[in-house]
Amino acid sequence: MENDFKLAVLIDGDNIPSAYVKEMMEEIAKYGNPTIKRIYGDWTKPFLSKWKNLLLENAITPIQQYGYTTGKNATDSAMIIDAMDILYSEKVNGFCLVSSDSDFTRLATRLREAGMKVYGIGEKKTPDPFIVACDKFIYIEILQNRTKETEGSTTTDKPVKKSQVDKITPKVVKLISSTISDLADDDGWAFLGDVGSLLQKKQPNFDSRNYGFEKLTPLIDSIGKFEIDQRDSSRGKFKLIYVRNKKR
Template sequence: MIKDTKLAVLIDGDNIPSKYIKEMMEEITKYGTPTIKRIYGDWTKPQLAKWKTLLLENAINPIQQYSYTTGKNATDSAMIIDAMDILYSEKVNGFCLVSSDSDFTKLAMRLREAGVVVYGIGEKKTPEPFIVACDKFIYLEILAKEEENQDGKKTNKKENIDKITPKVIRLLRNSVDDAADDDGWAFMGDVGSLLLKKQPNFDARNFGFEKLTQLFKSLNKFEIEERDKTSGRFKLIYVKNK
């Protein structure tokens, strides 16, 4: 991913649990620098009170949006209008839309049409149309980190939100074939990029693995080869279907 990407982070405060905010902001820095950070909601509502301390700690600007009509989501409209204003200002070259709401599907599509990268972050319940409208979609459930219980022992809050099904295996094998050279070997980085193009919510962490290589190694259907890089201390990882 491009590290110097300037990102506008727009959060649907009515739709996202506050407990994920720290891990979420850490995740976003992997893809660029969050230069604009805004969260939208009706801050007169008591249920949003838990956000207030977290906003100060993470330098997120709260945008007040009153609910004008019962049953209508004014927060969505405010986010969409702001996103288009930011797009035309050309201050950023990427967006991070934080919501589990399919109402942002059209916005994600429009932003990508304008040539900027769009990352989506939301819960597992996020509808498929919004997920596939993004360049990459990250589930909040996989961002939870270890925490200490009363006995001082660390417990893992993460949960495997997807199972490795025959369909997943088929996706992996096909992607390796698509990225492979004449000898059948594919650079792991190319395979990862191809998987995201095919399925924006694909993430090794969904299956309980921190890295894509670990996911491939756990399966008895692939060969893994490490090759020395001509310069630098890192090795290049290649994968091949058995």
């Protein structure tokens, strides 16, 4: 992602754990330059105290929002109002909404209607409506897995045996297979980059890391139902990867 792709990062401090904020910000940097970074919550409440040092370390601006009425989430309202103000300021190209709350579903939809790219980050408990309202949705749990996996300065493409890693179900295999078919040429081959992009459009929370793989290629290879072909690019400096469904 180019540095001139500017992102507004808006964090719902009420329902996002603070433990992996560093990994979260590193993930966000893959998709653009986070020029606006704000976190919303009632900072008079003790449970938000863990965030305070992390805000300075990551240059995140805290926005104080008192809960004026019992049972109403003032943080959500403040975040939504700020998002619309930022949208109309035309200072960013996209948004990263960090929350596990389905209350932000309509906000994500509205931002996309305005031509914004919308990334979501939240826990696996996040309701589906918010997930599918985003262009891409990343689970915090896979960032936790990556942190543990890379300890000792080594990273592997092999499956990680952790309770938080999802199983590769027949539904996942069918999704990959149908996506390859949608893009295949006359010989059944599809460019892997295009496959990954279409998978993301079909299912915004699709991520090879959910299944314990850093990249899509080893995930597809592990299933055993697809062929993989590496071809030289026209410039010869790197390989182009193509996949197709194995013939029965």
